[in-house]
Amino acid sequence: QLQLQESGPGLVKPSETLSLTCTVSGGSISSSSYHWGWMRQPPGKGLEWIGTMSYSGNTFYNSSLQSRVTISLDTSKNQFSLKLSSVTAADTAVYYCARRINTAGGWFDPWGQGTLVTVSS
Amino acid sequence: DIQLTQSPSFLSASVRDRVTITCRASQGINTYLAWYQQKPGKAPNLLIYGASTLQSGVPSRFSGSGSGTEFTLTISSLQPEDFATYYCQQLNYYPLTFGGGTKVEIK
Numbered sequence: 001q002l003q004l005q006e007s008g009p010g011l012v013k014p015s016e017t018l019s020l021t022c023t024v025s026g027g028s029i030s031s032s033s034y035h036w037g038w039m040r041q042p043p044g045k046g047l048e049w050i051g052t053m054s055y056s057g058n059t060f061y062n063s064s065l066q067s068r069v070t071i072s073l074d075t076s077k078n079q080f081s082l083k084l085s086s087v088t089a090a091d092t093a094v095y096y097c098a099r100r101i102n103t104a105g106g107w108f109d110p111w112g113q114g115t116l117v118t119v120s121s
Numbered sequence: 122d123i124q125l126t127q128s129p130s131f132l133s134a135s136v137r138d139r140v141t142i143t144c145r146a147s148q149g150i151n152t153y154l155a156w157y158q159q160k161p162g163k164a165p166n167l168l169i170y171g172a173s174t175l176q177s178g179v180p181s182r183f184s185g186s187g188s189g190t191e192f193t194l195t196i197s198s199l200q201p202e203d204f205a206t207y208y209c210q211q212l213n214y215y216p217l218t219f220g221g222g223t224k225v226e227i228k
Contacts, residue, residue, distance in 0.1 A: 046208065046219055046220075046221050046222050047165065047208055047210075048219070049210075049216060049217040049218065049219070060215050061216075062216040063122075063215075063216055064216070096164055096165070101170075105151065105154075105170075105171060105212045105213060107155040107170035107171075108155070108165075108210075109170075109176065111164040111165055111166075112164060113163070113164055
């Protein structure tokens with residue numbers, strides 16, 4: 001059974017770069033059948049898609065974050081990562097990683113348990 | 122960007138009630154819509170994909186329908202474990218977007 005687990009600092013200072021890693025177990029990220037993505041949820045609010053990356057290296061980012069976001073894959077570690085630069089308090093959220101099925105209209109399943117990142121000095 | 126409007130945003134219901142949640146898209150998205158259930162402190166859990174296909178392991182009291190711009194999630198007989206927040210997500214156009222959520226609480 002595929003499982004995803006987010007990891008990274010829980011506290012980031014304003015203007016710095018948020019870096020998170022998603023470790024995938026029970027399956028390989030080196031598959032053309034799937035894409036790998038990040039979502040976030042500010043406390044008490046709704047969900048926002050951040051971006052997605054395919055095994056072949058194609059990336060798709062939310063235009064609202066595109067200038068600050070980078071998603072990358074590390075197939076040797078079966079991990080993928082999120083970097084979000086120049087963070088502000090508005091980036092405080094629970095960050096989720098998830099697998100996306102690579103088909104038209106592909107959905108996200110499963111999701112990691114999420115990790116809270118607070119932006120504060 | 123595609124806007125998804127969920128209604129109602131809050132719903133109070135009793136066990137065994139039939140519950141329907143609507144998700145309207147600002148433009149047509151074919152059937153490329155998913156529904157997720159989220160409980161407090163937990164990650165979203167996929168219920169329905171392709172607007173109407175039940176994810177494996179999800180109880181059959183959940184069903185989805187619709188295409189184009191109007192979609193519904195129905196719980197045929199609400200159970201205690203169904204009290205949660207439900208989100209729709211469109212998967213047809215980038216950026217992928219979510220509805221604002223529907224919180225289902227116990228009456």
